[in-house]
Amino acid sequence: MSKYENCSLKINGYTLYQFKVNESSKKIKLISRRKKQNRRIISRYRVNNNSCISLHLGEYKSNTMIKTSCFSLLLISLIISSDVVFSQQAVSGNTISIQVNGSKKFQQIDGFGVNANTRAWEGKELVPALDLMLDSVNASVWRVIVETVYNWEDKNDNNDPFVFNWDYYNQLYATPKYQKAWDMIAYLNKRGVTSNLMINFMGPVPLWMGGKWVKEKYEDEYIEMLVSFFYYARNTKHLQIGLISIMNEPDIENEGPTVDGVQYARLQRKFIDRMESLGMGDIQYVSPDVAGMDNGLKTYIPALMKDPVIMSKMAHIGLHSYAGYYTDVDSALKHSAYPQTDYWMTEWNNWCKGCDDGILGEYNYDFAAKAIGYLFEFLQHGATAGFIWEGYDSYYEHHAPSPFSYWGILAYDPATKTYAPRKNFYALQQVSKFVLPGSWRVSVSNQSDSMTILAFNNEALKKITLVGINKSHHPVNLNATLTNLPAVTSFEIYVTSTTENMHQNASVKVKGKGFKTTIPADCIFTISNSTTF
DSSP, rough: OOOSEEEEOOOOOOOEEEEEEEEETEEEEEEEEESOOOOOEEEEEEETTSOOOOEEEEEOOOEEEEEEESSSSOOEEEOOOOEEEEEEOSSSSEEEEEEEEEEEEEOOOOOOEEEEEEEGGOOOEEEEHHHHHHTSSOOOEEEEEESSSSSSSSSSOOOOSSOOHHHHHHHTTSSSSHHHHHHHHHHHHHHOOOOOEEEEEESOOOOOTTTSSSOGGGGHHHHHHHHHHHHHHHTTSSSOOOOOOOOOOOSSSSSOOOOOOHHHHHHHHHHHHHHHTOOOOOOOOEEEEEEEHHHHHHHHHHHHHHHHHHHTEEEEEEEEEEEEOOOOOOHOOOOOOOTTTOOEEEEOOOOOTTTGGTTOOOOHHHHHHHHHHHHHHHHHOOOOOOSSOOOOOOOGGTTOOOOOOOSSSSEEEEETTEEEEEEHHHHHHHHHSSSSTTEEEEEESOBTTTTEEEEEEEEEEEEEEEEEEOOSOOEEEEEEEEEOOOOOSSEEEEESSSSOOEEEEEEEBBBBTTTEEEEOOSEEEEESSSSOO
């Protein structure tokens, strides 16, 4: 009966009656009628090819509520004048049938997470925001930002780049800028974020080293500056950091020092060697974190792959995109000298004009759905992790004179000093809450242009998850067949749309090896079993 909820009776295209079905009592309640007509009752029905029900009428006394005689035949006493069509508002002949095959596996997911600026740490003001992302978004991978613009090695510690002046560095790393970083990393460590905590350095370098670029004669000094941070973090602060990205977007200006692929690879190798000599060879790397995926494929990744030592320490290729998947990274890596190398999207979002410059964006459903659509493109082409830019609104030195960055999935209110979710927070939650680390992306056949669906199977947890976007302005009947997957009895359904935020719809039961459900119009949806909140 639930499939006929919110229904109408029409004559020649005109809606004469609207009514609702009560699933538990199987009663039909008249909501409104167009005008008085002869009193008649439905006596029989037939189903046409459009899944509508043609109803033939007979004389009967008016009544607004009549019990159905059975599931398939609705006895409705209404004021009618001729034959009518009983139609679902939800669906009118729009059906998609898919097959999900667990035996055809693609990539294994490492996780989903956020970019998080250490400058925003102000006592415990940021803790509720971090907790929201850990507990509600289930952020399992973190790219933690430390800026290099001001208050780092503004003057050389000494004239030997291979000997630390710890009097200098100890004093430097006790300043507020770095105390924020230590405290925030310590909190994430306490919450279990360790091996998947990645440090990334953003912005130009101290002026004497080159400012917008790294002068070749100061490369070892630059490496010393970066390495000193990790030595202090591990040996003085006893923090756990599993991954490093030595600079941000070296292929463009101002986001990091601008260096070409050859110099980037040289700096990466020097960094690895220095870390190894200091007993920190267990840390791995995510590189090159370029702004342009095509730049990465053409110059930076080939340069890195020429050095086997670099590749032995490379955990993942790191790339950025605010325009979806536009370069065939997956195929290029699979056909490279290191075909087992995977890639992470360490920055991704839908482009927000003005958000870098202190201008608020439009954080509506359309913006969020486009961002998640880009994430789906990356996942369909082999990405094993995605870090949305960014976790929360904050200030960046290297964006000055911009007063603030408004990219956050959490909006910051300076008056109350609190953080609140935007629509893209819930949109990301639709994926990250359910597609857990260790899940395999599996095959989904018979995709539709109006609906994108990805499927995942977490073999250890026996958890099956389908995530999708219904781009149609109409609801869609989804028929799914499941093969070579764990047996489940039911699925929970969650929806984010213009009006809903991670709203839980009615669960759907699995019959045999499949299920049927209706996906609302214009929404991001998740279908998953064994979910615990």
